[in-house]
Amino acid sequence: MPQAVSIQNLHKEFILHNQGGTRIPVFSELETEIGVGESVAIVGQSGQGKSSLLKLIFGTYQATSGSINVLHQGAIFNVVAAAPHEILSLRRSTIGYVTQFLRCIPRVAAEDVVAEPLRDRGMALDEARNEARELLSRVNIPERLWHLPPMTFSGGEQQRVNIARGFAAHFPLLLLDEPTASLDAENRARVMTLIEDARARGSTIIGVFHHADERHRVCDREIDIGQQAK
Amino acid sequence: MKKLLSVQQLSKFFGEQLACDDIGFDLYEGEVLAIVGESGSGKTTLLRCLAGLLPPNHGRILYHGKDGRQVDIVLASEAARRNLLRTEWGFVHQDARDGLRMGVSAGANIGERLMAIGDRHYGHIRSSAEQWLGRVDIPISRIDDSPWTYSGGMRQRLQISRNLVTAPRLMFMDEPTGGLDVSVQARLLDLMRGLVRDLGLAVILVTHDLAVARLLSSRMMVMQNGRVVEQGLTDQILEDPQQPYSQLLVSSVLPV
Numbered sequence: 001m002p003q004a005v006s007i008q009n010l011h012k013e014f015i016l017h018n019q020g021g022t023r024i025p026v027f028s029e030l031e032t033e034i035g036v037g038e039s040v041a042i043v044g045q046s047g048q049g050k051s052s053l054l055k056l057i058f059g060t061y062q063a064t065s066g067s068i069n070v071l072h073q074g075a076i077f078n079v080v081a082a083a084p085h086e087i088l089s090l091r092r093s094t095i096g097y098v099t100q101f102l103r104c105i106p107r108v109a110a111e112d113v114v115a116e117p118l119r120d121r122g123m124a125l126d127e128a129r130n131e132a133r134e135l136l137s138r139v140n141i142p143e144r145l146w147h148l149p150p151m152t153f154s155g156g157e158q159q160r161v162n163i164a165r166g167f168a169a170h171f172p173l174l175l176l177d178e179p180t181a182s183l184d185a186e187n188r189a190r191v192m193t194l195i196e197d198a199r200a201r202g203s204t205i206i207g208v209f210h211h212a213d214e215r216h217r218v219c220d221r222e223i224d225i226g227q228q229a230k
Numbered sequence: 231m232k233k234l235l236s237v238q239q240l241s242k243f244f245g246e247q248l249a250c251d252d253i254g255f256d257l258y259e260g261e262v263l264a265i266v267g268e269s270g271s272g273k274t275t276l277l278r279c280l281a282g283l284l285p286p287n288h289g290r291i292l293y294h295g296k297d298g299r300q301v302d303i304v305l306a307s308e309a310a311r312r313n314l315l316r317t318e319w320g321f322v323h324q325d326a327r328d329g330l331r332m333g334v335s336a337g338a339n340i341g342e343r344l345m346a347i348g349d350r351h352y353g354h355i356r357s358s359a360e361q362w363l364g365r366v367d368i369p370i371s372r373i374d375d376s377p378w379t380y381s382g383g384m385r386q387r388l389q390i391s392r393n394l395v396t397a398p399r400l401m402f403m404d405e406p407t408g409g410l411d412v413s414v415q416a417r418l419l420d421l422m423r424g425l426v427r428d429l430g431l432a433v434i435l436v437t438h439d440l441a442v443a444r445l446l447s448s449r450m451m452v453m454q455n456g457r458v459v460e461q462g463l464t465d466q467i468l469e470d471p472q473q474p475y476s477q478l479l480v481s482s483v484l485p486v
Binding site: 014015016017018055059060061062083084085087088089105106107108119 | 231256258261416420423427445448449461462463465466469470472473474477478481
């Protein structure tokens, strides 16, 4: 049985060429495996590279060396060695990535921001919008805001629009970077329910969660990045 | 994803001056590739070579046509290149005056491309022109006006619609939002985002504006002194640029 994600000897450092070539090591020799349908929490101290690991899996960061094998449409796919169009295909159908920060596209209505990943997969506009509205109501965004661009929304509302977007397409693999940070208790609970639903559908989840009670609620186990890497 | 364009070892000199040096990349259907870099880096020259408007000194540009055949743009006849540019391709110039026929009406500008591919039915040409003007938010009442009477933003939208009328698969765009007011630029970018998505267009976009690249493109190519210093996913280049020049370029922009 192939793993959902299998990481071998992963090394990441930033080299700041315009600051005298300063090297900022993140981690090296990281090894870990995550099974299909597993839900794991990445833990470790601040600065140990929890968010960086998620960005490496998503292809936003480039690994210095090593491999990140992801199960994509039944085949093993190494993100580190992939061409851009292959990573884009991976993001269209396999990996969803949710952060607390909305990568805001100016002037696009909230419902269309959420519908976009569905449209990318070829879903018709009306159907995608209906799904988007359903999700927006689940994360407690009032209906009067749905047709407005989220740029003017409060921080918490923007964050929830982003979460709705991340969960819209039912990705087999979800990367969650502190999705509930700075939300109030009620909205945190709503987001936790979305994560539980994704788990129940069989999605693999790799998350960074600030609160231990959230980790215990939605994760099978923890991966301590400090112990898995140097 | 089908490959549309395959560029191999492309070089272009102007006399002794090297404008593009050993450029290579593949472009797939529906991809938007932004070519960024400072002025003089060779990005517009590269775009003109790719579109067959300038002959390169070296290299191959293989285009996989709608009919499944592969054409080397460098070796193709002038007539074949021109035919591609008015059917399967489009070219949007920074200055709309370079891409429009300023002496004829807006409707005729759109109709011309249809007539070039053999459409002779006036009613059909007229209704296509109306439909495409509507698509780019130009009031139908302006269809018989000359582009001289249009504002800069409207001219640019007209230029885009003139290109789209033949349902191209690949558009070349040279600083399409350059020289427009910020609010007009924003509206044009929104329009382009929508069109690219709805029509499944592949686009090669030259811009010096990283915000435009971030908004429209999925892939980026950073050029400096005629060379590609780095290429990759747009979010990767913006968040984790590897090369000294791309790091400098990205860090020079105020965070959005």
